[in-house]
Amino acid sequence: MPRVTLPADMTERLAKLAPPSQAVIDGDLVEAASGATFHNVSPRDGQVLNLVTACQADDVERAVAGARAAFEDGRWRDQGPRQKKAVLFRLAELMERDADELALLESLDVGKPISDARNVDIPLAINTCRWYAEALDKVYGEVGTSPADRLSYAVHEPLGVIGAIVPWNFPLHMAMWKVAPALAMGNSVVLKPAEQSPLTALKLGALALEAGLPPGVLNVIPGLGGVAGEALALSMDVDMIAFTGSGPVGRRLMEYSARSNLKRVSLELGGKSPQIVFADCPDLEAAAQAAAWGVFYNQGEVCTAASRLLVEAPIKDAFLARVIEVAKGMKVGDPLDPSTQFGAMVSERQMNTALDYIATADSQGARRVLGGQRVRQEAGGFYVEPTIFDQVRPDQTLAREEVFGPVLGVMTFSSEDEAMRLANDTVYGLAAGLWTADVSKALRGARRLKAGLVWVNGWDACDITMPFGGFKQSGFGRDRSLHALHKYADLKSVSVTLR
Incomplete structure (x- = not known):
């Protein structure tokens, strides 16, 4: 079978493409402190697309520290719903502006047909961002049935620092299933893309900064799962790991939670449908x-x-x-x-x-x-x-x-x-x-x-x-829908005695 002769516009786009390679940590595009990189190979032709920053444990610590500082000082958490909406809608607009580039990066990175990337994956990721931007002010607390001398109510509060570890089959779409609701609830996020598919996640991190998301609120740490992913899951300052991937890795993440700070773990581990x-x-x-x-x-x-x-x-x-x-x-x-x-x-x-x-x-x-x-x-x-x-x-x-x-x-x-x-x-x-x-x-x-x-x-x-998620060994926790917002929040009960 001969190689396909690509349309002239696709050839021109390929020539102009500059795949991103740097991590996004605390508002900056950076290399690993050690200078480590890994080869990002395109399954289309087996050729190296680019050298990508390979974050090590100290780089992950830096990203988590930036996310924690951003959460604690309230630069994103304490913004009102209108302000959060504006930033997330702006992010969706920028993704739409660069949709062709995102689709090309996705297709080169994971081998999926460009028509699917452009017409399905990228639009769905953009829609997810917009949907959670619109939904973020629809999360209500509740007032309890208290005696006359007491007011009791319950409120949803953001968890803090979310570690999102996403797979390579739908890299940007799956990232947005986790990043969008986590940000909508006011959390900070450290996103670890699969080493096979780092490009659209890195582009997303840069677009988020352009959209006005404060530094440190979304960090993107490319690297090997056994190094960067493990360091993120073992961190004592990460409050939750949201993971989509294989069963063996999911089990390891639960072990890491037990070995560290008993962080929450949400797992989607595949199926045999x-x-x-x-x-x-x-x-x-x-x-x-x-x-x-x-x-x-x-x-x-x-x-x-x-x-x-x-x-x-x-x-x-x-x-x-x-x-x-x-x-x-x-x-x-x-x-x-x-x-x-x-x-x-x-x-x-x-x-x-x-x-x-x-x-x-x-x-x-x-x-x-x-x-x-x-x-x-x-x-x-x-x-x-x-x-x-x-x-x-x-x-x-x-x-x-x-x-x-x-x-x-x-x-x-x-x-x-x-x-x-x-x-x-x-x-x-x-x-x-x-x-x-x-x-x-x-x-x-x-x-x-x-x-x-x-x-x-x-x-x-x-x-x-x-909601999207499974039973049995397909995992627990739900992506999509309003249920995902609750996943990234704690429920606090407050009782006020009236004097």
């Missing part, structure tokens, strides 16, 4: 599209990916054939080509992980019916084609473990009870979906499915107004 298609599905074409895109969107690197497809026996063969056709039609290509629908995996390591899972599924007897190969090797990047396995058993690795890549496992069921049993047979509980024309069956299923998000006759059919 089932999509259930009953024979009475009202729209099999829509379900087939959702089954394919539900797992292959963003190269399968989605925590809610519908990686288990459960289909009722009478329609399974015909339905699976249509899902395969949809997947075959997805254009795999250069992420910077506007017509590409399916880009590169984020790193060589993640690509090899997906290929290992494919090899394991082959060895365990699942029937591969599509894909399974590395493609576009001549481009130098990390590409795995959409892959589907049929006849997957519940005890096989592909049904148990999160691949976080473009691999779908298909299982067949014969009854509603069997579908629910198979769907819930997982340690995860992030998302689940079902397709049926029977309202009673839909409502029964929604109640029986053990997942934080349940979609009926659709997939990923929700937005910023609804």
Whole structure:
């Protein structure tokens, strides 16, 4: 496959692009005190994009100290709702102004199609900023039912310094899910982007300063997870860690909380989400599209990916054939080509992980019916084609473990009870979906499915107004909605004796 010839305007934008590299600490763009850097590799072609500041423990301490000082002197916390709104709205305006640059940085950094970055990820991040700017004065306290000689009330107060550790699959969008509500509640934030995807977070830190956010209120510390992330989680002066990522890292963060100051921890740890298609599905074409895109969107690197497809026996063969056709039609290509629908995996390591899972599924007897190969090797990047396995058993690795890549496992069921049993047979509980024309069956299923998000006759059919988070080993705590604001606050009760 030849390299894609990019449009002239994209070539010109690439030539002018200067990827950010410096940390944002206490209002300044700085290098690590040690001068340490790391190679930021683009999965598009395997080439180094730039050298990025690798924050060490002392740099993290400096960022936390700046965030603490900013919180304690009230330079942001004590501003009124109108002033906070103005800054956050200005930040959203600046993100919108630089949306093309943000999309290009995101696509280069993680390999996602530029059309998805520009039309989905960046607009959603901007909308999140605006939504929490508008919501920040909608958080009310309450007045207690006190005796006549006492006034009792409860108020929400910001926690203090929030450490936000965000993943590489939706770098800016996930950052805004944490940064926007934390800032809206008056906290200071130290943001640690994944080392695979530092660029849009660094750009966000610079834009926040331009928007008028006081120095120290938002700090961005790029670096390795085992160094910068660990130092942030062990800090005695961080009040909360908000994390999206893997289960093993989530467990480590809870250990770090216990070893340090018992800081709060909010975890979103992925899933093994089932999509259930009953024979009475009202729209099999829509379900087939959702089954394919539900797992292959963003190269399968989605925590809610519908990686288990459960289909009722009478329609399974015909339905699976249509899902395969949809997947075959997805254009795999250069992420910077506007017509590409399916880009590169984020790193060589993640690509090899997906290929290992494919090899394991082959060895365990699942029937591969599509894909399974590395493609576009001549481009130098990390590409795995959409892959589907049929006849997957519940005890096989592909049904148990999160691949976080473009691999779908298909299982067949014969009854509603069997579908629910198979769907819930997982340690995860992030998302689940079902397709049926029977309202009673839909409502029964929604109640029986053990997942934080349940979609009926659709997939990923929700937005910023609804809480996002999981059950079981998918973690705890919620992003999105007004519930996220409460996550970044303490509830204080005050009782005044009247004399």
